[in-house]
Amino acid sequence: MPIGGLYFDQTFIILIPAMILSMYAQAKVSSTFNKYSGYRNSRGYTGKDVAEMMLRRAGIYDVRVEHIRGKLTDHYDPKSKVLRLSDAVFDSQSLAAVGVAAHECGHAIQHHTGYAFLNFRHAIFPVVNISSKLAFPLILLGFFASVFFLKIGIVLFGAVVLFQLVTLPVEFNASSRAIAILEGEGYLSHEEIIPAKKVLSAAALTYVAAAAASISSLIRLLVILGGRDD
Numbered sequence: 096m097p098i099g100g101l102y103f104d105q106t107f108i109i110l111i112p113a114m115i116l117s118m119y120a121q122a123k124v125s126s127t128f129n130k131y132s133g134y135r136n137s138r139g140y141t142g143k144d145v146a147e148m149m150l151r152r153a154g155i156y157d158v159r160v161e162h163i164r165g166k167l168t169d170h171y172d173p174k175s176k177v178l179r180l181s182d183a184v185f186d187s188q189s190l191a192a193v194g195v196a197a198h199e200c201g202h203a204i205q206h207h208t209g210y211a212f213l214n215f216r217h218a219i220f221p222v223v224n225i226s227s228k229l230a231f232p233l234i235l236l237g238f239f240a241s242v243f244f245l246k247i248g249i250v251l252f253g254a255v256v257l258f259q260l261v262t263l264p265v266e267f268n269a270s271s272r273a274i275a276i277l278e279g280e281g282y283l284s285h286e287e288i289i290p291a292k293k294v295l296s297a298a299a300l301t302y303v304a305a306a307a308a309s310i311s312s313l314i315r316l317l318v319i320l321g322g323r324d325d
């Protein structure tokens with residue numbers, strides 16, 4: 096197979112739907128977040144306020160809430176037990192900020208309560224980390240040398256796909272916990288819940304798109320493997 100044909104042979108078509116979904120999800124999360132960044136919540140809570148109150152009420156006292164630079168860089172770091180909120184979330188009183196802060200708290204609560212999918216995700220992470228680095232060099236080698244390398248590369252890439260699939264319940268669960276707490280503990284009014292939900296659904300779609308993209312890549316590799324006659 097010529098080098099130029101490596102990425103643009105006819106099996107490239109398999110990747111297109113997921114690529115379109117990814118572009119749509121990115122645009123959607125950005126536009127939804129921007130829209131609801133313009134609506135202040137009626138109680139005047141910042142992302143930081145919500146995060147700290149939520150953690151305390153969940154009985155979590157060993158997780159710090161910090162500010163991190165960037166856009167949509169918010170995350171919970173289970174290793175150092177730090178919840179990092181971005182520029183547009185930390186000090187912001189917007190509905191988008193409260194939604195995102197609550198979602199990250201959802202991850203801290205998952206960690207605190209030993210949520211099974213999160214534990215599994217952490218357990219396989221070291222393996223996936225190595226697999227993801229080795230998969231493509233081996234796949235590439237498989238194109239030019241023995242098909243054996245292609246097979247090993249595909250197995251390693253399968254671990255990456257598994258990781259992205261396990262990420263889905265973790266993300267959906269963090270958001271559903273967030274919405275239930277925001278409503279149940281009265282951080283947001285009933286009318287304010289819907290925009291917060293929209294922000295989190297848009298964010299969840301980016302994870303669905305990422306999983307779809309890696310599944311498509313895996314299918315494509317299997318099709319390429321099937322076409323090899325050596």
Ligand SMILES: [Zn+2]
Pocket residue numbers: 198199202266269
């Ligand atoms: Zn998340």
